[in-house]
Amino acid sequence: MKVEEAIQILKNDGHKYTNKRRDIISLFVDEDKYITAKYIQEALKDDYTGLSFDTIYRNLYLFKDLNIIESTEIDGEMKFRIACQSHHHHHFICESCGTTKVIDFCPMDSIKQQLPNVEIASHKLEVYGKCEQCKTV
Amino acid sequence: MKVEEAIQILKNDGHKYTNKRRDIISLFVDEDKYITAKYIQEALKDDYTGLSFDTIYRNLYLFKDLNIIESTEIDGEMKFRIACQSHHHHHFICESCGTTKVIDFCPMDSIKQQLPNVEIASHKLEVYGKCEQCKTV
DNA sequence: ATACATGCAAACAATTTGCATATTA
DNA sequence: TAATATGCAAATTGTTTGCATGTAT
Numbered sequence: 017m018k019v020e021e022a023i024q025i026l027k028n029d030g031h032k033y034t035n036k037r038r039d040i041i042s043l044f045v046d047e048d049k050y051i052t053a054k055y056i057q058e059a060l061k062d063d064y065t066g067l068s069f070d071t072i073y074r075n076l077y078l079f080k081d082l083n084i085i086e087s088t089e090i091d092g093e094m095k096f097r098i099a100c101q102s103h104h105h106h107h108f109i110c111e112s113c114g115t116t117k118v119i120d121f122c123p124m125d126s127i128k129q130q131l132p133n134v135e136i137a138s139h140k141l142e143v144y145g146k147c148e149q150c151k152t153v
Numbered sequence: 154m155k156v157e158e159a160i161q162i163l164k165n166d167g168h169k170y171t172n173k174r175r176d177i178i179s180l181f182v183d184e185d186k187y188i189t190a191k192y193i194q195e196a197l198k199d200d201y202t203g204l205s206f207d208t209i210y211r212n213l214y215l216f217k218d219l220n221i222i223e224s225t226e227i228d229g230e231m232k233f234r235i236a237c238q239s240h241h242h243h244h245f246i247c248e249s250c251g252t253t254k255v256i257d258f259c260p261m262d263s264i265k266q267q268l269p270n271v272e273i274a275s276h277k278l279e280v281y282g283k284c285e286q287c288k289t290v
Numbered sequence: 291a292t293a294c295a296t297g298c299a300a301a302c303a304a305t306t307t308g309c310a311t312a313t314t315a
Numbered sequence: 316t317a318a319t320a321t322g323c324a325a326a327t328t329g330t331t332t333g334c335a336t337g338t339a340t
Contacts, residue, residue: 123260136282
């Protein structure tokens with residue numbers, strides 16, 4: 017997703033366009049990987065007056081609601097990335113740097129056949145490891 | 154896994170066999186589903202003198218190390234279940250009661266082909282929803 | 291002008307640690 | 316008895332909330 021697009025979504029839903037929101041969204045677009053609230057705080061700490069965690073979290077949940085970002089939970093903390101707008105897919109996630117790679121495959125069709133009597137609400141498929149840059153050569 | 158087996162693993166690895174450990178392991182075997190530290194505390198609170206969270210956690214991590222239990226992280230908290238000793242598989246997990254169903258399928262073979270240059274360390278595939286008992290009829 | 295956004299400080303919940311005591315082998 | 320297990324109490328970490336103030340519309 018592009019920054020402009022995210023800002024449109026924000027405005028269309030009646031929210032205000034602030035510098036901090038723009039900065040957070042820009043950061044997501046620039047980084048294009050999973051990052052934590054702490055990462056955002058670090059990255060923007062010198063900018064203007066910095067950002068408090070409460071503001072970060074409030075915005076993260078807002079952006080999540082608006083489908084501007086997506087989230088996952090790894091090692092006890094939430095990580096967020098700019099939303100991928102292509103068709104449904106999954107991610108490889110680098111444990112070192114958070115970089116993602118698209119996994120263009122979803123096994124849910126086969127899996128649903130194995131679960132006839134349950135009501136499926138969601139699923140999580142993630143592959144973890146080291147990306148080219150982070151793996152020891 | 155059976156209770157006796159878990160106790161053998163514990164003893165063979167030089168740990169002591171205490172009533173609390175037996176109770177926790179029994180609970181895991183009886184419940185046969187994902188439960189939290191809090192659930193364990195509730196379940197065993199009237200037993201003898203109860204259990205403190207520090208003891209619960211210390212034992213959970215010990216059992217995890219010994220592969221007596223397996224864990225997953227859902228909604229910000231760790232959940233644990235008695236280890237499944239069959240071949241590699243995944244789980245459907247009921248969001249209401251923690252009951253699991255085996256998903257006898259793993260898509261990693263196809264996925265690995267899509268990730269040629271990375272070093273894969275692990276993966277997570279879980280399906281969430283409501284089991285027969287918990288889904289609204 | 292008014293509603294929404296932010297910061298501060300404090301609350302929270304799950305988990306972890308240090309240390310003294312109790313218990314198993 | 317010697318080593319490990321446990322409880323207590325307090326620290327830690329990630330996240331959330333109440334309230335007063337600041338800012339975009």
